Amino acid sequence: MSYSQTTHLHYKVLALTGEVDLHNSPQVRKQLLAILKKGSSVLVNFSELSYIDSSGIATLVEAFNYAKNNALTLTIIAATGAPLQVLELTNLNKVFPMVDLLDDIRE
Amino acid sequence: MVLATENIIEVKKLVSHYGERQILNNVDFSVKKGEIRVIMGGSGSGKSTLLNHMLALLKPTSGTIKIDELDLLKANRKDLTKLRQKMGVAFQGGALFSSMTVGENIKLPLKHHTELDDNTIDIMTRLKLELMNLAGFENLMPSELSGGMLKRAGLARAVIMDPKLLFFDEPSAGLDPVTAVELDELILKLRDSMNMTIVVVTHELESAFKIADKITVLFDGEVVMTGTVDEIKQSSDERIQNLINRRPRNDVVDAEQYIQRLTTGQN
Numbered sequence: 001m002s003y004s005q006t007t008h009l010h011y012k013v014l015a016l017t018g019e020v021d022l023h024n025s026p027q028v029r030k031q032l033l034a035i036l037k038k039g040s041s042v043l044v045n046f047s048e049l050s051y052i053d054s055s056g057i058a059t060l061v062e063a064f065n066y067a068k069n070n071a072l073t074l075t076i077i078a079a080t081g082a083p084l085q086v087l088e089l090t091n092l093n094k095v096f097p098m099v100d101l102l103d104d105i106r107e
Numbered sequence: 108m109v110l111a112t113e114n115i116i117e118v119k120k121l122v123s124h125y126g127e128r129q130i131l132n133n134v135d136f137s138v139k140k141g142e143i144r145v146i147m148g149g150s151g152s153g154k155s156t157l158l159n160h161m162l163a164l165l166k167p168t169s170g171t172i173k174i175d176e177l178d179l180l181k182a183n184r185k186d187l188t189k190l191r192q193k194m195g196v197a198f199q200g201g202a203l204f205s206s207m208t209v210g211e212n213i214k215l216p217l218k219h220h221t222e223l224d225d226n227t228i229d230i231m232t233r234l235k236l237e238l239m240n241l242a243g244f245e246n247l248m249p250s251e252l253s254g255g256m257l258k259r260a261g262l263a264r265a266v267i268m269d270p271k272l273l274f275f276d277e278p279s280a281g282l283d284p285v286t287a288v289e290l291d292e293l294i295l296k297l298r299d300s301m302n303m304t305i306v307v308v309t310h311e312l313e314s315a316f317k318i319a320d321k322i323t324v325l326f327d328g329e330v331v332m333t334g335t336v337d338e339i340k341q342s343s344d345e346r347i348q349n350l351i352n353r354r355p356r357n358d359v360v361d362a363e364q365y366i367q368r369l370t371t372g373q374n
Protein backbone atom coordinates (compact mmCIF):
# COMPACT_ATOMS: atom_id res chain seq x y z
CA MET A 1 0.00 0.00 0.00
CA SER A 2 1.12 3.52 -0.67
CA TYR A 3 -0.68 6.80 -0.23
CA SER A 4 -0.39 10.37 -1.42
CA GLN A 5 -1.90 13.57 -0.17
CA THR A 6 -3.09 16.39 -2.43
CA THR A 7 -5.61 19.19 -2.27
CA HIS A 8 -8.90 19.61 -4.13
CA LEU A 9 -10.78 22.90 -3.52
CA HIS A 10 -10.82 23.19 0.26
CA TYR A 11 -10.52 19.43 0.78
CA LYS A 12 -7.50 17.31 1.53
CA VAL A 13 -7.39 14.25 -0.73
CA LEU A 14 -5.88 11.04 0.61
CA ALA A 15 -5.35 8.66 -2.32
CA LEU A 16 -4.77 5.02 -1.36
CA THR A 17 -2.99 2.68 -3.75
CA GLY A 18 -2.78 -1.12 -3.55
CA GLU A 19 -3.98 -3.06 -0.53
CA VAL A 20 -4.89 -1.77 2.92
CA ASP A 21 -4.46 -4.52 5.52
CA LEU A 22 -3.73 -5.21 9.19
CA HIS A 23 -0.12 -4.17 8.76
CA ASN A 24 -0.56 -0.81 7.09
CA SER A 25 -3.99 0.42 8.21
CA PRO A 26 -2.41 2.14 11.29
CA GLN A 27 -0.59 4.43 8.79
CA VAL A 28 -3.87 5.28 7.09
CA ARG A 29 -5.43 5.97 10.49
CA LYS A 30 -2.59 8.30 11.43
CA GLN A 31 -2.89 10.24 8.15
CA LEU A 32 -6.67 10.54 8.29
CA LEU A 33 -6.85 11.66 11.90
CA ALA A 34 -4.00 14.13 11.35
CA ILE A 35 -5.84 15.75 8.43
CA LEU A 36 -9.11 15.96 10.38
CA LYS A 37 -7.43 17.26 13.53
CA LYS A 38 -6.04 20.14 11.47
CA GLY A 39 -9.66 21.01 10.64
CA SER A 40 -9.82 19.86 6.99
CA SER A 41 -12.55 17.76 5.47
CA VAL A 42 -11.16 14.78 3.60
CA LEU A 43 -11.77 12.96 0.34
CA VAL A 44 -10.47 9.39 0.44
CA ASN A 45 -9.69 8.36 -3.12
CA PHE A 46 -10.20 4.63 -3.76
CA SER A 47 -9.56 4.74 -7.51
CA GLU A 48 -6.23 2.90 -7.22
CA LEU A 49 -7.25 0.76 -4.24
CA SER A 50 -7.51 -2.95 -4.97
CA TYR A 51 -8.30 -4.29 -1.49
CA ILE A 52 -9.23 -2.99 1.95
CA ASP A 53 -9.58 -5.29 4.95
CA SER A 54 -11.75 -4.70 7.99
CA SER A 55 -9.01 -2.90 9.92
CA GLY A 56 -9.02 -0.36 7.06
CA ILE A 57 -12.80 -0.14 7.15
CA ALA A 58 -12.73 0.29 10.95
CA THR A 59 -10.23 3.10 10.45
CA LEU A 60 -12.60 4.84 8.04
CA VAL A 61 -15.46 4.45 10.53
CA GLU A 62 -13.42 6.02 13.32
CA ALA A 63 -12.30 8.89 11.08
CA PHE A 64 -15.82 9.43 9.72
CA ASN A 65 -17.17 9.66 13.26
CA TYR A 66 -14.44 12.11 14.25
CA ALA A 67 -15.26 14.26 11.21
CA LYS A 68 -18.98 14.20 12.00
CA ASN A 69 -18.41 15.26 15.60
CA ASN A 70 -16.24 18.15 14.45
CA ALA A 71 -18.46 19.52 11.69
CA LEU A 72 -16.18 18.11 8.97
CA THR A 73 -16.81 15.55 6.25
CA LEU A 74 -15.21 12.35 5.04
CA THR A 75 -16.16 11.29 1.51
CA ILE A 76 -15.18 8.16 -0.39
CA ILE A 77 -14.25 8.72 -4.02
CA ALA A 78 -14.34 6.10 -6.80
CA ALA A 79 -14.95 2.92 -4.83
CA THR A 80 -15.23 -0.08 -7.18
CA GLY A 81 -14.56 -3.80 -7.13
CA ALA A 82 -13.62 -5.54 -3.89
CA PRO A 83 -13.40 -2.35 -1.77
CA LEU A 84 -16.92 -1.38 -2.85
CA GLN A 85 -18.17 -4.86 -2.02
CA VAL A 86 -16.69 -4.64 1.47
CA LEU A 87 -18.45 -1.30 1.99
CA GLU A 88 -21.69 -2.90 0.79
CA LEU A 89 -21.18 -5.98 2.96
CA THR A 90 -20.90 -3.78 6.04
CA ASN A 91 -23.70 -1.43 4.85
CA LEU A 92 -21.28 1.49 5.14
CA ASN A 93 -22.08 2.53 1.56
CA LYS A 94 -25.29 3.82 3.13
CA VAL A 95 -23.36 5.77 5.77
CA PHE A 96 -20.33 7.28 4.05
CA PRO A 97 -20.93 9.87 1.34
CA MET A 98 -19.75 8.16 -1.86
CA VAL A 99 -18.88 9.96 -5.08
CA ASP A 100 -17.78 8.41 -8.36
CA LEU A 101 -15.32 11.04 -9.55
CA LEU A 102 -13.12 13.56 -7.80
CA ASP A 103 -14.27 16.13 -10.36
CA ASP A 104 -17.87 15.67 -9.17
CA ILE A 105 -16.88 17.43 -5.94
CA ARG A 106 -17.68 21.06 -6.70
CA GLU A 107 -17.49 22.90 -3.44
CA MET B 108 -16.85 -15.49 -10.28
CA VAL B 109 -13.63 -16.47 -12.01
CA LEU B 110 -11.53 -18.77 -9.92
CA ALA B 111 -7.77 -18.42 -9.73
CA THR B 112 -5.82 -21.23 -11.28
CA GLU B 113 -3.52 -21.94 -8.35
CA ASN B 114 -4.47 -24.25 -5.50
CA ILE B 115 -4.47 -22.89 -1.97
CA ILE B 116 -5.02 -26.39 -0.58
CA GLU B 117 -3.30 -29.48 -1.90
CA VAL B 118 -3.78 -32.77 -0.13
CA LYS B 119 -2.24 -35.79 -1.81
CA LYS B 120 -2.61 -39.48 -1.00
CA LEU B 121 -3.52 -38.79 2.61
CA VAL B 122 -3.74 -41.84 4.85
CA SER B 123 -4.76 -41.44 8.46
CA HIS B 124 -5.33 -43.74 11.41
CA TYR B 125 -6.71 -43.38 14.90
CA GLY B 126 -4.73 -46.11 16.59
CA GLU B 127 -5.23 -49.23 14.49
CA ARG B 128 -8.35 -47.95 12.79
CA GLN B 129 -7.89 -46.43 9.36
CA ILE B 130 -9.96 -43.25 8.93
CA LEU B 131 -8.73 -41.82 5.62
CA ASN B 132 -7.50 -43.83 2.68
CA ASN B 133 -5.55 -42.23 -0.14
CA VAL B 134 -7.44 -38.95 -0.07
CA ASP B 135 -6.64 -36.37 -2.78
CA PHE B 136 -8.19 -32.99 -2.15
CA SER B 137 -7.27 -29.69 -3.78
CA VAL B 138 -9.04 -26.35 -3.61
CA LYS B 139 -8.45 -23.27 -5.74
CA LYS B 140 -8.14 -19.74 -4.39
CA GLY B 141 -11.53 -18.06 -4.04
CA GLU B 142 -13.40 -21.34 -4.24
CA ILE B 143 -16.17 -22.48 -1.91
CA ARG B 144 -15.72 -26.20 -1.44
CA VAL B 145 -18.13 -28.34 0.49
CA ILE B 146 -17.06 -31.64 2.01
CA MET B 147 -20.02 -33.96 2.36
CA GLY B 148 -20.45 -37.40 3.74
CA GLY B 149 -22.28 -39.27 6.45
CA SER B 150 -21.19 -39.52 10.05
CA GLY B 151 -17.89 -41.35 10.35
CA SER B 152 -16.95 -40.76 6.71
CA GLY B 153 -13.78 -38.91 7.71
CA LYS B 154 -14.91 -35.31 7.05
CA SER B 155 -13.79 -33.91 10.39
CA THR B 156 -10.57 -35.91 10.31
CA LEU B 157 -9.69 -34.41 6.92
CA LEU B 158 -10.47 -30.96 8.33
CA ASN B 159 -8.26 -31.55 11.36
CA HIS B 160 -5.40 -32.62 9.11
CA MET B 161 -5.66 -29.40 7.10
CA LEU B 162 -5.50 -27.45 10.36
CA ALA B 163 -2.32 -29.37 11.24
CA LEU B 164 -4.01 -30.73 14.37
CA LEU B 165 -3.33 -34.34 13.40
CA LYS B 166 -0.30 -36.11 11.92
CA PRO B 167 -1.08 -38.35 8.97
CA THR B 168 0.22 -41.87 8.54
CA SER B 169 1.36 -40.91 5.03
CA GLY B 170 0.69 -38.42 2.26
CA THR B 171 1.28 -34.69 1.91
CA ILE B 172 -0.71 -31.60 2.84
CA LYS B 173 0.15 -28.18 1.43
CA ILE B 174 -1.74 -25.07 2.49
CA ASP B 175 -0.86 -21.78 0.78
CA GLU B 176 2.32 -23.46 -0.47
CA LEU B 177 3.42 -24.51 3.00
CA ASP B 178 4.09 -28.22 3.44
CA LEU B 179 2.47 -28.86 6.82
CA LEU B 180 4.53 -31.97 7.54
CA LYS B 181 7.83 -30.16 7.01
CA ALA B 182 6.84 -26.78 8.45
CA ASN B 183 8.32 -25.53 11.69
CA ARG B 184 6.32 -24.00 14.52
CA LYS B 185 6.96 -20.45 13.34
CA ASP B 186 5.69 -21.15 9.82
CA LEU B 187 2.61 -22.87 11.21
CA THR B 188 1.83 -19.92 13.49
CA LYS B 189 2.14 -17.57 10.54
CA LEU B 190 -0.10 -19.77 8.42
CA ARG B 191 -2.71 -20.03 11.18
CA GLN B 192 -3.03 -16.24 11.20
CA LYS B 193 -4.18 -16.47 7.59
CA MET B 194 -6.72 -19.18 8.39
CA GLY B 195 -10.00 -18.88 10.24
CA VAL B 196 -11.81 -21.79 11.77
CA ALA B 197 -15.38 -21.87 12.95
CA PHE B 198 -16.10 -24.97 14.98
CA GLN B 199 -19.49 -26.61 15.39
CA GLY B 200 -20.39 -25.30 18.82
CA GLY B 201 -18.67 -21.94 18.45
CA ALA B 202 -15.87 -22.95 20.86
CA LEU B 203 -15.87 -19.65 22.72
CA PHE B 204 -14.12 -19.18 26.06
CA SER B 205 -16.86 -19.27 28.69
CA SER B 206 -15.05 -16.89 31.05
CA MET B 207 -14.89 -14.03 28.52
CA THR B 208 -17.63 -11.89 27.03
CA VAL B 209 -18.66 -12.42 23.42
CA GLY B 210 -16.77 -9.26 22.41
CA GLU B 211 -13.60 -10.31 24.23
CA ASN B 212 -13.75 -13.70 22.55
CA ILE B 213 -14.09 -12.19 19.09
CA LYS B 214 -11.28 -9.66 19.48
CA LEU B 215 -8.88 -12.17 21.04
CA PRO B 216 -6.96 -12.95 17.81
CA LEU B 217 -6.47 -9.23 17.13
CA LYS B 218 -5.16 -8.59 20.64
CA HIS B 219 -2.74 -11.48 20.29
CA HIS B 220 -1.49 -11.05 16.77
CA THR B 221 -1.70 -7.36 15.86
CA GLU B 222 -0.56 -3.98 17.07
CA LEU B 223 -3.79 -2.26 16.07
CA ASP B 224 -5.17 0.60 18.12
CA ASP B 225 -7.89 -0.35 20.62
CA ASN B 226 -10.39 1.91 18.81
CA THR B 227 -9.75 0.04 15.57
CA ILE B 228 -10.07 -3.33 17.31
CA ASP B 229 -13.34 -2.33 18.99
CA ILE B 230 -14.86 -1.13 15.71
CA MET B 231 -13.66 -4.24 13.84
CA THR B 232 -15.30 -6.40 16.51
CA ARG B 233 -18.59 -4.52 16.23
CA LEU B 234 -18.48 -4.66 12.42
CA LYS B 235 -18.26 -8.45 12.62
CA LEU B 236 -21.02 -8.59 15.24
CA GLU B 237 -23.23 -6.51 12.93
CA LEU B 238 -22.42 -8.79 10.03
CA MET B 239 -23.49 -11.81 12.08
CA ASN B 240 -26.67 -10.11 13.31
CA LEU B 241 -25.28 -10.02 16.83
CA ALA B 242 -25.16 -6.25 17.33
CA GLY B 243 -25.58 -5.40 20.99
CA PHE B 244 -24.48 -8.81 22.27
CA GLU B 245 -20.87 -7.74 22.76
CA ASN B 246 -20.98 -7.67 26.55
CA LEU B 247 -22.93 -10.87 27.11
CA MET B 248 -21.30 -14.10 28.25
CA PRO B 249 -21.39 -17.09 25.87
CA SER B 250 -23.66 -18.95 28.32
CA GLU B 251 -26.29 -16.28 27.72
CA LEU B 252 -26.47 -17.00 23.95
CA SER B 253 -28.55 -19.55 22.03
CA GLY B 254 -26.92 -22.28 19.94
CA GLY B 255 -27.38 -20.35 16.70
CA MET B 256 -25.96 -17.19 18.23
CA LEU B 257 -22.93 -19.11 19.56
CA LYS B 258 -22.30 -20.43 16.06
CA ARG B 259 -22.45 -16.94 14.59
CA ALA B 260 -20.21 -15.59 17.35
CA GLY B 261 -17.74 -18.37 16.54
CA LEU B 262 -17.87 -17.36 12.88
CA ALA B 263 -17.31 -13.71 13.84
CA ARG B 264 -14.15 -14.72 15.68
CA ALA B 265 -13.04 -16.96 12.79
CA VAL B 266 -13.16 -14.05 10.33
CA ILE B 267 -11.98 -11.24 12.61
CA MET B 268 -8.51 -11.26 10.99
CA ASP B 269 -10.01 -11.39 7.45
CA PRO B 270 -8.45 -14.78 6.76
CA LYS B 271 -7.57 -15.89 3.24
CA LEU B 272 -8.86 -19.32 4.09
CA LEU B 273 -11.90 -20.13 6.21
CA PHE B 274 -12.81 -23.58 7.48
CA PHE B 275 -16.34 -23.99 8.68
CA ASP B 276 -17.50 -27.16 10.43
CA GLU B 277 -21.25 -27.80 10.14
CA PRO B 278 -22.43 -24.18 9.76
CA SER B 279 -26.14 -24.85 9.62
CA ALA B 280 -26.49 -27.85 11.91
CA GLY B 281 -28.95 -27.06 14.69
CA LEU B 282 -30.06 -23.73 13.23
CA ASP B 283 -33.60 -22.74 12.34
CA PRO B 284 -34.17 -22.64 8.55
CA VAL B 285 -34.15 -18.83 8.28
CA THR B 286 -30.90 -18.45 10.21
CA ALA B 287 -29.38 -21.29 8.18
CA VAL B 288 -30.24 -19.53 4.90
CA GLU B 289 -28.83 -16.25 6.23
CA LEU B 290 -25.61 -18.00 7.13
CA ASP B 291 -25.36 -19.42 3.60
CA GLU B 292 -25.81 -15.92 2.16
CA LEU B 293 -23.12 -14.67 4.49
CA ILE B 294 -20.67 -17.35 3.35
CA LEU B 295 -21.24 -16.30 -0.27
CA LYS B 296 -20.80 -12.62 0.59
CA LEU B 297 -17.58 -13.27 2.53
CA ARG B 298 -16.12 -14.99 -0.50
CA ASP B 299 -17.23 -12.32 -2.96
CA SER B 300 -16.22 -9.26 -0.98
CA MET B 301 -13.14 -10.54 0.81
CA ASN B 302 -12.05 -13.09 -1.76
CA MET B 303 -11.86 -15.79 0.87
CA THR B 304 -11.42 -19.43 0.05
CA ILE B 305 -13.95 -21.31 2.12
CA VAL B 306 -14.09 -24.99 2.99
CA VAL B 307 -17.35 -26.07 4.55
CA VAL B 308 -17.96 -29.43 6.15
CA THR B 309 -21.64 -30.21 6.18
CA HIS B 310 -24.28 -32.81 5.68
CA GLU B 311 -27.00 -30.25 5.02
CA LEU B 312 -27.74 -30.87 1.34
CA GLU B 313 -29.69 -27.73 0.69
CA SER B 314 -26.92 -25.57 2.08
CA ALA B 315 -24.25 -27.50 0.15
CA PHE B 316 -26.07 -27.13 -3.16
CA LYS B 317 -26.58 -23.42 -2.59
CA ILE B 318 -23.06 -22.37 -1.70
CA ALA B 319 -20.66 -24.89 -3.26
CA ASP B 320 -18.55 -24.29 -6.34
CA LYS B 321 -17.56 -27.91 -5.97
CA ILE B 322 -18.50 -30.71 -3.62
CA THR B 323 -16.25 -33.51 -2.42
CA VAL B 324 -18.12 -36.57 -1.21
CA LEU B 325 -16.36 -38.79 1.32
CA PHE B 326 -17.47 -42.28 2.11
CA ASP B 327 -15.71 -44.56 4.58
CA GLY B 328 -12.58 -42.45 4.41
CA GLU B 329 -12.32 -42.34 0.64
CA VAL B 330 -13.17 -39.64 -1.88
CA VAL B 331 -16.09 -40.99 -3.90
CA MET B 332 -16.30 -37.95 -6.15
CA THR B 333 -15.40 -34.29 -6.48
CA GLY B 334 -17.60 -32.28 -8.81
CA THR B 335 -19.89 -29.33 -9.35
CA VAL B 336 -23.35 -29.36 -7.82
CA ASP B 337 -24.85 -30.59 -11.12
CA GLU B 338 -22.24 -33.29 -11.52
CA ILE B 339 -22.93 -34.54 -8.00
CA LYS B 340 -26.69 -34.49 -8.54
CA GLN B 341 -26.33 -36.44 -11.79
CA SER B 342 -23.86 -38.95 -10.44
CA SER B 343 -24.89 -42.55 -10.87
CA ASP B 344 -22.87 -43.64 -7.84
CA GLU B 345 -25.26 -45.34 -5.45
CA ARG B 346 -23.56 -43.98 -2.34
CA ILE B 347 -23.96 -40.42 -3.59
CA GLN B 348 -27.57 -40.99 -4.56
CA ASN B 349 -28.22 -42.48 -1.12
CA LEU B 350 -26.76 -39.37 0.47
CA ILE B 351 -28.76 -37.02 -1.76
CA ASN B 352 -32.00 -38.92 -1.36
CA ARG B 353 -31.41 -39.52 2.33
CA ARG B 354 -31.66 -43.27 1.95
CA PRO B 355 -30.10 -45.35 4.68
CA ARG B 356 -27.11 -47.31 3.51
CA ASN B 357 -27.86 -50.89 2.66
CA ASP B 358 -24.73 -52.65 3.80
CA VAL B 359 -24.16 -56.26 2.96
CA VAL B 360 -23.91 -58.18 6.20
CA ASP B 361 -21.02 -60.57 6.47
CA ALA B 362 -22.50 -62.94 9.07
CA GLU B 363 -19.22 -64.36 10.22
CA GLN B 364 -17.51 -60.98 10.68
CA TYR B 365 -20.59 -59.58 12.35
CA ILE B 366 -20.71 -62.36 14.95
CA GLN B 367 -17.00 -61.99 15.53
CA ARG B 368 -17.36 -58.23 16.15
CA LEU B 369 -20.24 -58.81 18.55
CA THR B 370 -18.55 -61.57 20.52
CA THR B 371 -14.92 -60.46 20.55
CA GLY B 372 -14.97 -56.76 19.69
CA GLN B 373 -12.37 -57.50 16.97
CA ASN B 374 -12.76 -57.06 13.25
